Amino acid sequence: MRLIKTKAELIDALSSVHENIALVPTMGALHEGHLSLVSAARAENDLVVASIFVNPLQFADLGDCDDYRNYPRTLEADAQLLESAGVDIIFAPDIEEMYPQGTPEIWVRTGEMGAQLEGASRPGHFDGVATVVAKLFSLVRPHRAYFGQKDAQQLAVIKRMVHDLDLRVDIRAVP
Numbered sequence: 209m210r211l212i213k214t215k216a217e218l219i220d221a222l223s224s225v226h227e228n229i230a231l232v233p234t235m236g237a238l239h240e241g242h243l244s245l246v247s248a249a250r251a252e253n254d255l256v257v258a259s260i261f262v263n264p265l266q267f268a269d270l271g272d273c274d275d276y277r278n279y280p281r282t283l284e285a286d287a288q289l290l291e292s293a294g295v296d297i298i299f300a301p302d303i304e305e306m307y308p309q310g311t312p313e314i315w316v317r318t319g320e321m322g323a324q325l326e327g328a329s330r331p332g333h334f335d336g337v338a339t340v341v342a343k344l345f346s347l348v349r350p351h352r353a354y355f356g357q358k359d360a361q362q363l364a365v366i367k368r369m370v371h372d373l374d375l376r377v378d379i380r381a382v383p
């Protein structure tokens with residue numbers, strides 16, 4: 209297993225891969241639910257990439273809040289779990305690597321879909337999720353990406369983004 213922290217190294221590592229690539233996007237602090245995403249990904253693909261990135265854009269005030277500051281960051285333990293689960297590459301960029309110019313100017317806008325239900329009490333949350341997931345899709349170029357059904361609205365928003373933006377990735381929903 210490789211732990212990769214930069215986009216350049218990730219792109220280089222994936223450039224010669226011609227088999228099916230899976231992406232399991234996470235924010236770390238992994239639990240059984242994440243491992244079931246990994247095991248579904250492992251069963252259906254040749255190479256499994258898991259990302260670990262606590263994305264400030266999906267928190268209140270773009271991360272200027274206690275929820276973001278106190279979010280558990282447990283990279284070492286997460287890496288051990290992912291290695292035992294058969295992940296090939298962990299992509300764990302820091303914030304400057306992911307957003308070198310700070311908050312991006314261009315976002316994915318999730319409209320009405322992102323403004324209702326959970327989005328009603330978390331304005332901008334789903335725009336932040338969709339934006340970082342679009343970036344991860346662009347970097348990893350996975351054939352399949354795995355999301356938990358537990359986060360039902362997130363799953364619906366990601367599926368709709370893939371449809372509306374013609375992104376070439378198969379979204380797999382895992383219980």
Ligand code: PAF
Pocket residue numbers: 233234235261263266337340341359362
């Ligand atoms: O579900 C999560 O952990 C996050 O929302 C995701 C999909 C990794 C995007 O930051």
